Amino acid sequence: MLQIGVLAIQGAFYKHAETLKSLQTQPVIVKYAADLAHLDGLIIPGGESTVITRQLGYRLAWEDLYAFAQHKAVFGTCAGLIMLGKGCTDPRVRQLGLLDATIERNAYGSQIESFTEDITLSFDEHPFHAVFIRAPKILKVGKEAEIVATFRGEAVMVRQKYLLGAAFHPELTHDIRIHDYFIRHCVTQSGK
């Protein structure tokens, strides 16, 4: 059975773990460097990117996470997308810079501007009901990355080889298609 880690420093890690279980994979809570050892992939969940930045380096180093993401599959949602991407000018947030996309934090405003909307997937004809919470925006997609989901023509999910980043929260809906896509196109491919 595939073992997929969920970074559990702070945020919506529990919901991701539930979704992974329903896909017959084994979720592993990741808080220490040693937790990364036997994983086939990793999810960096939504939460506050400032908090995750602040706490990385304590029991789990940046370098460990960076080394993992060099050759294994990583899926970042919301705050996790910010951490995978580039171009965030806020000094309170540190990025891995591995995903070739420029991300703006909290780009839609405060919580009352949060919304749900059907988005278009590149790999499935049926729309996906996406939950955007104080969501980041993908401002620019570099040539290394491809757009795999759009909302009103703008990129909301991008993939670069084994890395996947989404501005919304697929873990908050019961639709498992995006986690399934991550497992089939990123996790199992990275192992080959």
Added chain:
Amino acid sequence: MEKSSYEVKVGLAEMLKGGVIMDVTNVDQAKIAEDAGAAAVMALERIPADIRAYGGIARMSNPEMILKIKEAVSIPVMAKCRIGHFAEAQILEELGIDFIDESEVLTPADEENHIWKHDFKAPFVCGCRDLGEALRRIGEGAAMMRTKGEAGTGDIVEAVRHMREVNRGIRRLQTMDKEELMAEAKRLGAPFSIVEIVAQEGRLPVPNFAAGGIATPADASLMMQLGAEAVFVGSGIFKSDDPSARAEAIVKAVTYYTDPAVLLEVSKGLKDAMFGKPAKGLPDDEQLAKRGW
């Protein structure tokens, strides 16, 4: 585009899990809290310990001060309104607050009714002492629950009592036959439809956080181990002798709440915690947890 659905409101609460929400009274404190790793701040004019000392009527904070804090930090900002005071809540929503706490810490505006929270775009958090109270608030539209504890005392005893009460209530529901659920809903004074969901799922339909009396990293760990999904620290940080170090220690204690080595490490070297006041000796009218129903 559907804004502010219940799904989106509960969603933000999900994002705060495993985090610490800190009470702050000015921009400097808000920055200290954010730098220490707070997942959100609660903007208020006086922290609960000072509300107790100050007396008088405790109302919603000055919007000007809340807006300044909103500008200073990038994390979500919460603010409190009085129980039943939906006009205060309307003002908080208008200024773009991320979460409204309909709080017993402020002087209640209505002793019989709470706010109908479904009507608002902003999500609400409410306090509870037991399962019935939690489910009544969820019925009214609360997107997050917290224990009431006894705010401003630095005494953890009431928060522990309330968390255990909620959990006991949930376990009780899980042992029941379907035939028994209606009678239990009546006993709890809770909406039947939500009682049914809790019996099935074995947990509240919204995140459940701890509040009211958390003063040390150990207190935070205790509440997490008892089942809290995040913690609010009110007076405990800025009434201590070392707010910044203590805030950071509590943040680490919440992430690594089951790791005694981390708990020991972050507890070492902290200066004095807030002096506190035993919740037990408080006269009836000073027991904030008894406000609301």
